[in-house]
Amino acid sequence: MNIMRCAIDHGALEVVQGDITEQKTEAIVNAANNHFWMGGGVAGAIKRSGGASIESEAVSQGPVDVGQAVLTSGGSLAAKYVIHAAVMGQDLHTDADKIKAATRNSLALAEKKSISSLSFPALGTGVGGFSPNHCASIMIAEAIDFLQRSKHLREVRFVLFDPPTFAAFEEELKLRFSSKRRG
Numbered sequence: 001m002n003i004m005r006c007a008i009d010h011g012a013l014e015v016v017q018g019d020i021t022e023q024k025t026e027a028i029v030n031a032a033n034n035h036f037w038m039g040g041g042v043a044g045a046i047k048r049s050g051g052a053s054i055e056s057e058a059v060s061q062g063p064v065d066v067g068q069a070v071l072t073s074g075g076s077l078a079a080k081y082v083i084h085a086a087v088m089g090q091d092l093h094t095d096a097d098k099i100k101a102a103t104r105n106s107l108a109l110a111e112k113k114s115i116s117s118l119s120f121p122a123l124g125t126g127v128g129g130f131s132p133n134h135c136a137s138i139m140i141a142e143a144i145d146f147l148q149r150s151k152h153l154r155e156v157r158f159v160l161f162d163p164p165t166f167a168a169f170e171e172e173l174k175l176r177f178s179s180k181r182r183g
Contacts, residue, residue, distance in 0.1 A: 004170050006177050011147040013140070014157040015173050017166040021049035023159055025117035027081035028074070029106050031124065034086040036062040036070070041126040046082060050075030058084045066094075067101030069109045079119070083109055087123045094124035096138055103142040110153050111146075117155040122165050132165040136172035144176065 002017040020028050020042060031042045036058035038047040047055050057072035061084075064070065069085045085102035088094040102123055110118045120139060124130035136158075143156040160166035 002166055002170070004173055006173060008144055008147040011150065011154040011156070013143055013147065013173065014155065015166065015169045016157055016159050017161075017163065018159050019045070019161060020119055020121050020159040021045050021077060023119040023157065024078045025119040025155065025157055026079065026115045027071075027083050027110060027113075027117070028077065028079045028119045028159075029069075029121060029123075030058075030082050030084045031121050031126065031128070032058065032084040032086050032088075033092065034063050034066050034068070034089050035059065036084050036086070042121045046077070050077040050082065054082055058082075062086075066098050067105060069102060069105040071109055071113060081113070081115065083118070085123060088128050092127050094128035094130050096130075096134065099124050099130065099135060099138050100142060103139050104146070107142065107146040107150075107153065107156070111150050114152045116152055117157070118153060119157040119159045122158070122160055122169065125165060132168035133172070136169040140169065140172050140176060 004015045038055040054075045061070040083106045085106045087102040122135050125132045
């Protein structure tokens with residue numbers, strides 16, 4: 001398995017190539033629409049692996065503004081919870097501001113619920129059509145900033161299914177940490 005890990009204050013940031021539905025972090029994040037119906041992509045995989053009850057719980061909390069996040073149980077997943085990040089509306093398109101807000105609000109919700117470990121997919125890069133490189137830059141920046149001030153969240157993991165998206169996140173993490181070492 002491809003993995004890269006960097007320490008950040010009292011926590012860690014990881015980039016992993018794999019299947020988010022198999023993660024044993026306390027919570028995983030679903031790249032959701034703002035009504036929380038779970039069709040294809042990451043949402044469909046979570047629903048297939050964890051059960052339809054996850055979708056029912058999420059839908060009952062929607063719709064919300066794009067950028068918001070809600071928490072449900074993890075159904076039959078290894079993760080105890082699923083945080084549904086509304087990264088797009090019913091048009092299934094997203095942009096940098098929506099990805100940034102959905103990432104930030106997912107991290108804040110994890111902190112509020114005292115969740116210690118969280119796995120993210122690359123928000124908006126599937127049906128949302130957003131660039132994996134730009135997504136990596138936004139999401140990693142938000143995670144680093146958040147981990148530097150969080151009280152409960154200790155591990156943020158980015159779980160990327162396909163090699164090109166993993167490479168984009170790995171490159172972004174290398175870039176950020178090599179520039180910090182140079183000063």
